[in-house]
Amino acid sequence: MERVTLPQAQWRAREGLTELCDVLGAAEGKVRFVGGAVRDTLIGIDVADVDLATTYSPERVIALLKANGIKVVPTGLAHGTVTAVLPGGVPVEVTTLRCDVATDGRHATVAFTDDWQDDAARRDFTMNALYADPLTGRIFDYFGGIDDLEARRVRFIGDPLKRIAEDHLRILRFFRFHARFGDAPDQAGLDACAERANDLMALSRERIAAELLRLLVAVHAVRVVELMIGQGIFLPVLPEIDSSARLERLAVREAEAGIAPDPIRRLAALIPADKKVADDVGARLKLSKVERRRLINAAEPAGDEPATVIGYRLGKTLAIDRLLLSDRAENEAASLIDWEAPALPLTGGALVERGLRKGPEVATTLRLVEEQWIAEGFPDAARVERIADETVAQFLRASSSA
Numbered sequence: 001m002e003r004v005t006l007p008q009a010q011w012r013a014r015e016g017l018t019e020l021c022d023v024l025g026a027a028e029g030k031v032r033f034v035g036g037a038v039r040d041t042l043i044g045i046d047v048a049d050v051d052l053a054t055t056y057s058p059e060r061v062i063a064l065l066k067a068n069g070i071k072v073v074p075t076g077l078a079h080g081t082v083t084a085v086l087p088g089g090v091p092v093e094v095t096t097l098r099c100d101v102a103t104d105g106r107h108a109t110v111a112f113t114d115d116w117q118d119d120a121a122r123r124d125f126t127m128n129a130l131y132a133d134p135l136t137g138r139i140f141d142y143f144g145g146i147d148d149l150e151a152r153r154v155r156f157i158g159d160p161l162k163r164i165a166e167d168h169l170r171i172l173r174f175f176r177f178h179a180r181f182g183d184a185p186d187q188a189g190l191d192a193c194a195e196r197a198n199d200l201m202a203l204s205r206e207r208i209a210a211e212l213l214r215l216l217v218a219v220h221a222v223r224v225v226e227l228m229i230g231q232g233i234f235l236p237v238l239p240e241i242d243s244s245a246r247l248e249r250l251a252v253r254e255a256e257a258g259i260a261p262d263p264i265r266r267l268a269a270l271i272p273a274d275k276k277v278a279d280d281v282g283a284r285l286k287l288s289k290v291e292r293r294r295l296i297n298a299a300e301p302a303g304d305e306p307a308t309v310i311g312y313r314l315g316k317t318l319a320i321d322r323l324l325l326s327d328r329a330e331n332e333a334a335s336l337i338d339w340e341a342p343a344l345p346l347t348g349g350a351l352v353e354r355g356l357r358k359g360p361e362v363a364t365t366l367r368l369v370e371e372q373w374i375a376e377g378f379p380d381a382a383r384v385e386r387i388a389d390e391t392v393a394q395f396l397r398a399s400s401s402a
Contacts, residue, residue, distance in 0.1 A: 004146055006038060006137035011047045016070070016086035021052070021134040023068045024094065030055050031094075032116075032131040032140065039127050042139075042149060043181075052094045053131065055114040058082055061094050079110055098122065100166065117142045124163060124170050125177060126155050152183035160192030168199040172211035175228055179218035185227065194231040201236045208237055209285035213263035216270075221261070222248045225270065240271045240281060246325075253324050257334040264291050265321045268298035273325070275299045294321060302326035309374055311336050344370050345381035346388055354392040365395055 011017075024031035034053040041047055054061060058080050065072040071085035080096035097119040098110040113119065120129040126145035132138065139146065148155045154177045156163045156170070164170050171193045178185055200208065215221060226244040228234060234241040246269040254261055264287075271281050278299045282292035294317065302310065302322040311319040316336050323333035346369060348362040356362050365388075372387050373379065 004042075004139040004141070006033070006132040006139055007041055008137070009041045009047060011037065011041075011050060014050070014086060014090060015088065016090075017050065017092065018134070019068075020065075020070060020084055020086065020092060023064050023070065024052065024054050024056065024061065026134045029133070032133055034095075034131050035123075035128050038130040038132045038139065039145075039149060042130070042146070050092050052084075052092060053097055053116075053119060054094055055097055057112060058096050061096070080112055116140060121157060123157060124167070124173060126157055127177070127181065129157060149181075152181055153186050154178045154182045154189065155186045156189050156192070160189045161196065164192055164196045164199060168196070168203050169207055169211060171196060171200060171233065172208065172215065175224050175233065176211055176215040176218060178227075179215050179220045179224035182220065182224070190227075190231065193233060197231070197233050198236045200233075203237075205237075205284055205286045209287060212238075212285075213267065216247075216263045216266040217261040221266070222251050238271075238281065238284075240277055244270070246270065250324060253330050253333075257324065257330040259320065259324065259333060259337065262321075264294045265298060265324065268295050268321065269325060271295075273299045294318060298322060298325055302328055306377070307332040307335050308339065308378070311339060312341050312374060312378075316341070342378045344373060345384050346370075351388065351392060354388065355396060356392060361395070365391055 006012075021031055031052050031054040033050065035051045037047045037050045056064070058074070058077050061082055062072050062074065065082075065084055073083040073085065073091075075081055075083045075093070076095075080098050082094050084092045084094055086092060096112045097114060097116060099113050099115075099118045100110055100122050110122075116131065120131070120140075120142040123129040126143045126148045128145070129141075129143055130145045130149075131140040133140075143157050144155075154174060156174070174189055174193050215224065218224070222244055225241075225247055229242060229244060247266055250266060250269040251261065254265075267281075268278065271277055275296050278295040279292065282295045287295065297314065297318045298321045300322060302325075305313075307319065307323060307328075310322060313319075314322070316339065320333045320336055323336075324330070344366075346366070348358070348366055351362050351365055351369075352358055356365060368391050369384065369388050372391070373384055376383070376387075
């Protein structure tokens with residue numbers, strides 16, 4: 001194994017992190033950085049979350065942190081994880097080295113260990129099983145993760161079929177990591193995922209949705225979704241996804257409009273533009289009410305009203321979804337990025353002052369004024385006052401002649 005050292009990245013200077021590692025025995029080799037922070041630093045991308053692995057038991061970790069005035073939250077004791085809270089409320093997960101005792105494809109029963117390679121062996125992909133000494137930066141790579149990272153190759157640790165049997169979600173994680181980091185797919189991993197695609201049916205739909213939505217905004221999402229369709233990955237749980245053509249078109253339009261990729265919008269592009277299908281998929285994936293509403297809304301055509309009118313009626317997010325998924329010019333969606341919906345400069349009280357009775361008369365007339373205001377492109381308050389005068393006068397004349 002070639003000796004590699006972790007670069008001095010900005011995250012390593014976070015306030016309180018060095019002290020945390022010292023408390024957890026960095027000088028004695030009791031704690032190491034692990035996983036995403038190590039992986040992402042080695043390839044030069046920003047690090048969000050920092051995780052630590054330690055040979056200390058969870059109870060020992062809690063005692064050490066409390067004794068040294070470091071806030072600690074027992075977030076996952078059954079799996080050996082606690083969360084240390086650094087100054088400013090920054091969380092760092094600290095997990096005791098562990099190995100799997102029993103797995104059922106969804107959950108694992110673990111035993112704690114002091115063997116670093118045993119801990120690495122239970123992780124999913126080689127690039128996620130990299131550790132680094134907090135003091136020296138020395139990298140510990142037990143399964144060729146550095147070579148795979150350099151090759152942009154997502155590779156299971158050990159037998160892919162066995163690893164998928166342990167946790168079926170690894171099928172989707174394989175493709176998500178490939179969409180983020182991968183170049184050519186690892187063939188053994190790809191074959192195993194295709195062979196065991198039906199295992200996805202045993203997973204909760206919430207876990208499926210969480211992985212899929214993260215995948216859809218990855219840099220190579222379009223290419224990887226096409227690969228997944230070709231391998232039959234979606235068939236057991238989302239048979240509606242049978243083409244990546246609309247997703248590919250949407251990704252181009254998002255880029256041209258300068259609008260960030262959005263997972264719900266991209267999911268809408270992957271399913272037929274049908275409100276019932278959108279509702280069914282949203283319910284099956286147990287999306288939130290807001291997400292389901294977006295998915296259903298995106299199935300509707302954009303129509304021919306100006307972009308600002310669509311934005312006013314639907315709200316900015318729903319309007320951008322419809323415009324990007326339509327044949328309208330990309331700059332119409334882009335025009336809404338910094339746009340703020342105007343407020344009608346008129347109240348029901350102003351109509352009562354003009355002679356209307358409170359209740360349905362006011363509500364109906366206010367809607368008529370609003371529609372005229374929208375049709376004229378949201379003119380100023382002076383023009384709205386004139387529209388209100390004209391609309392009330394017409395209503396009163398009609399009422400008196402009735």
